[in-house]
Amino acid sequence: MLPLQFIDRVKYLVERQFVKGALFQLLVVAIFIGLISLVGGLLVWPGENSFSSLGDAIWWAFLRLTDPGYLGDDEGGWRRLVSTILTVSGYVVFMGTLVAILTRSLIARMTDLERGLTPVTLRHHVVVLGWTSRTVPILQELTASTGRVKRFLQRHAVRRLRLVVLSEEVSSAQLLSLRNERDIGSHAGKIVLRSGTPLQPDALHRVACLDAAAVIIPSSSHGPDSLVTSDVETVKALLSMASQAQYLRRELPYIVAEIEDIRKQALVERAYPGPLEVVSGDAIVSRLLVQTLLHPGLTEICNELLTARYGNDIFVRSGDIAEGQTLEQLASRCPDAIVMGVLHPLGEQGDRWDVRLNASSDTRISARDRVILMARDYDDTEPAPETGKHAVRMPAIARSSTPVLPVNHAGPRHRILLLGWNRRVPALLSEMGLYDAHEFDVDVVSIVAAETREAEISRYLATGTSVRARQIVADFIVEDDLRRLRPESYDSILFLSSDRLASGEEADARTMMGYLQLGEVLASQPSARERSTDEPQIIMELSDPDNETLLVTNRSETVVSPMVLSHILAQVALRRELKAVLDELFTPGGAEIMLRPQSDFDLPVNADFAALEKAVAACGETALGVFRSTPDSDGHWVQLNPPRSTLMALEPGDQLVVLSRV
Incomplete structure (x- = not known):
C-alpha cells in the first residue's frame, strides 16, 4: 500500500508541474533527461574501458540520449545495449516530448492571439x-x-x-x-x-x-x-x-x-x-411601420434614405459652408443636392437642436447652424463656388413658410391584420395611439397565448388610447386558419418577424411562407382581378438582409429592420446631429415625407425636375422626387433627386415625393 501511495504522490507532483505551463513542462522533461543520463552513466561507468570519471560517463549517456549519430561509435555488447536503450529513450523523451511541448505551447499562444485578448493601443477609433x-x-x-x-x-x-x-x-x-x-x-x-x-x-x-x-x-x-x-x-x-x-x-x-x-x-x-445618443430600435421600426400605413409606398423611400445599398442619403453639414446666405441661395449652388432644411442650436452647449425641415427659403444660415441636405454622395453637398469657371448658379426657387395643401394621409380609419408576434408589438400599438386624428382597429394573430400578449400590451399601452387590439390565436402559415381571418377585408396586412425563433433566418422563413400563403388566399378570392386595385396593403418586416432578394414582388413593402437600425447607428456615430433630423421626420407632427398626386400641383407639360421643384415650392413644400406607378428595370419604384434637367415624363398614377409640415 505504501509504494502505491508514493507513486501516486509522484504522479500528482508531476501533474501539478505540467499544468503550470510550458516552462514547468520543460523543467520536468529536463529533470527526466538528467535522471536518464545519470542512470545510463552509472550503468557504463564500471567495467572495461571505463571512463575516467562519473561525469564523463554521464556526458557519454547524454550524447547518446540526444543524438543517435553516436550509436555506431560504441564497442562492447553491454555498452551497445545501454547506448541503444538511451537512443530509443531519447527519441521518446527528448525529441518527442520536447517537440510536443513546444508545438502545443506555440499553438496555445497563437490561439490566445487569435482570440483577441491583447488590449489595443489605438486612439480616436x-x-x-x-x-x-x-x-x-x-x-x-x-x-x-x-x-x-x-x-x-x-x-x-x-x-x-x-x-x-x-x-x-x-x-x-x-x-x-x-x-x-x-x-x-x-x-x-x-x-x-x-x-x-x-x-x-x-x-x-x-x-x-x-x-x-x-x-x-x-x-x-x-x-x-x-x-x-x-x-x-x-x-x-x-x-x-x-x-x-x-x-x-x-x-x-x-x-x-x-x-x-x-x-x-x-x-x-x-x-x-x-455625450450620448440613444436610439430606440423598437420605437424607430414602429415609427417607420406606422408611417408606411399612413403613406403607402414610403418603405421604398426609407430603404433608399436609411440604407447604404443605393441612391440618396441624408447629410448634415456645418453652417459655415453658407454662412450668411439663405436656404434659397444655398440651393442655387447645389445642383446635385436638395436642401431640406436647417438645424438651429438650442443653448450654448450645442447638443440640442431646433429642427426646421422644409423651412422657408428665406431662412438665413449662421455659422452655428447645421444644414440638412439630400444627395447621392457627401461631395455632392459641397456648394459650387459663386465666381470663377467652376461657378454654378441655378435659378432661385422661393418657398413660402406655410404649406397650402392639406396633409395627405391614408385613413383616417384603419383596419389592420397583424400577423406574428414579437416584443415590438406593444411599441407599435403605442405609436399608432399617438396619431389622434386616426383610428386603428388591429387584429393580432399569433400562436402565442392571448393572455400573454394582453399582459405585455397592458404594461406598455396607455389607457384611453384610440387603438383597439383584438387577440386571435391562429397560425398564419396554415391555409385554413388564414382563410378564416378573411384577409381581403382589411386595409393593411402587416407581417412581423418573430423574436422567439433561434435566428433571423428561421423567422424570415416563416414570414415568407406566410406571405406566399397569403398570396394564394387573396388570388383565390372571387373576382380577384376586378378588385386588384383595392387589395390590402401588405408590409413585411424581415430580420436578415440576405432574404430580401428572395421575394421579387410588386405587391408588398419590405422593411429590413437590422439594416435600417445599423445605418442609423453608424451614421449617428459619424454625425450626431442626424439623430434629431430622423426623430423629426418619423414622429407625429412636424415634417413628414409624403406622396402627392400630380393633380395637386400646377405642372407644365413635359416638365423637368427643376420645373417640378418650382411648382412644389409654390405650395410651400420641398420636392424630393417621383414615385412611379410601375418599377424600373432594377425594380425601383422611387426616383429621388434626379438631375434638374431630367424630363420626368410623368405617367398616370405617378406621384410626387415631397417634404411637408403637418
Whole structure:
C-alpha cells in the first residue's frame, strides 16, 4: 500500500508541474533527461574501458540520449545495449516530448492571439460593442460612408479610420465573413476583433473605449423569457465606462447606444453623464411601420434614405459652408443636392437642436447652424463656388413658410391584420395611439397565448388610447386558419418577424411562407382581378438582409429592420446631429415625407425636375422626387433627386415625393 501511495504522490507532483505551463513542462522533461543520463552513466561507468570519471560517463549517456549519430561509435555488447536503450529513450523523451511541448505551447499562444485578448493601443477609433445582427451592417456603413468618414477623421485629426469590434468569442469564421462582405472586402484589415462582453470592465479596457472617438452599442438578441435584456447590458456597459473614466480621470467618449424599450431612455441617459445618443430600435421600426400605413409606398423611400445599398442619403453639414446666405441661395449652388432644411442650436452647449425641415427659403444660415441636405454622395453637398469657371448658379426657387395643401394621409380609419408576434408589438400599438386624428382597429394573430400578449400590451399601452387590439390565436402559415381571418377585408396586412425563433433566418422563413400563403388566399378570392386595385396593403418586416432578394414582388413593402437600425447607428456615430433630423421626420407632427398626386400641383407639360421643384415650392413644400406607378428595370419604384434637367415624363398614377409640415 505504501509504494502505491508514493507513486501516486509522484504522479500528482508531476501533474501539478505540467499544468503550470510550458516552462514547468520543460523543467520536468529536463529533470527526466538528467535522471536518464545519470542512470545510463552509472550503468557504463564500471567495467572495461571505463571512463575516467562519473561525469564523463554521464556526458557519454547524454550524447547518446540526444543524438543517435553516436550509436555506431560504441564497442562492447553491454555498452551497445545501454547506448541503444538511451537512443530509443531519447527519441521518446527528448525529441518527442520536447517537440510536443513546444508545438502545443506555440499553438496555445497563437490561439490566445487569435482570440483577441491583447488590449489595443489605438486612439480616436470607432468601437462596436458586441457581435450581433447589427454588427456587420454597421461595419459596412462605416466603410462605405467615405465622405462622412473623411469629415469625421478631420474632426479628430487622424488619417485613417480604425474599427474595433468586441465579440464574445473571436473566430476565424468572423474574419472570413468580413472579407467576403461586398462593402468591406479589402477594408477588413482595418477591423480589429477583440474577445469579451460589454459586461466585463476588462473587455472595455481591451478595446480602449476611453480613447475612442465613438462607441456604438448595438442591441443584442435574448430569448423572450430571459431576465437579462439587451437594455440591462447596455446600462451595465455605460456604468462601467463612466466608472473607469472617473477612476482614471479621463474624458468620457461619445456613445451611440441602441435600446429596445424607449421607456428606458431616461434611465440610460442617467447612467452615462458623457455625450450620448440613444436610439430606440423598437420605437424607430414602429415609427417607420406606422408611417408606411399612413403613406403607402414610403418603405421604398426609407430603404433608399436609411440604407447604404443605393441612391440618396441624408447629410448634415456645418453652417459655415453658407454662412450668411439663405436656404434659397444655398440651393442655387447645389445642383446635385436638395436642401431640406436647417438645424438651429438650442443653448450654448450645442447638443440640442431646433429642427426646421422644409423651412422657408428665406431662412438665413449662421455659422452655428447645421444644414440638412439630400444627395447621392457627401461631395455632392459641397456648394459650387459663386465666381470663377467652376461657378454654378441655378435659378432661385422661393418657398413660402406655410404649406397650402392639406396633409395627405391614408385613413383616417384603419383596419389592420397583424400577423406574428414579437416584443415590438406593444411599441407599435403605442405609436399608432399617438396619431389622434386616426383610428386603428388591429387584429393580432399569433400562436402565442392571448393572455400573454394582453399582459405585455397592458404594461406598455396607455389607457384611453384610440387603438383597439383584438387577440386571435391562429397560425398564419396554415391555409385554413388564414382563410378564416378573411384577409381581403382589411386595409393593411402587416407581417412581423418573430423574436422567439433561434435566428433571423428561421423567422424570415416563416414570414415568407406566410406571405406566399397569403398570396394564394387573396388570388383565390372571387373576382380577384376586378378588385386588384383595392387589395390590402401588405408590409413585411424581415430580420436578415440576405432574404430580401428572395421575394421579387410588386405587391408588398419590405422593411429590413437590422439594416435600417445599423445605418442609423453608424451614421449617428459619424454625425450626431442626424439623430434629431430622423426623430423629426418619423414622429407625429412636424415634417413628414409624403406622396402627392400630380393633380395637386400646377405642372407644365413635359416638365423637368427643376420645373417640378418650382411648382412644389409654390405650395410651400420641398420636392424630393417621383414615385412611379410601375418599377424600373432594377425594380425601383422611387426616383429621388434626379438631375434638374431630367424630363420626368410623368405617367398616370405617378406621384410626387415631397417634404411637408403637418
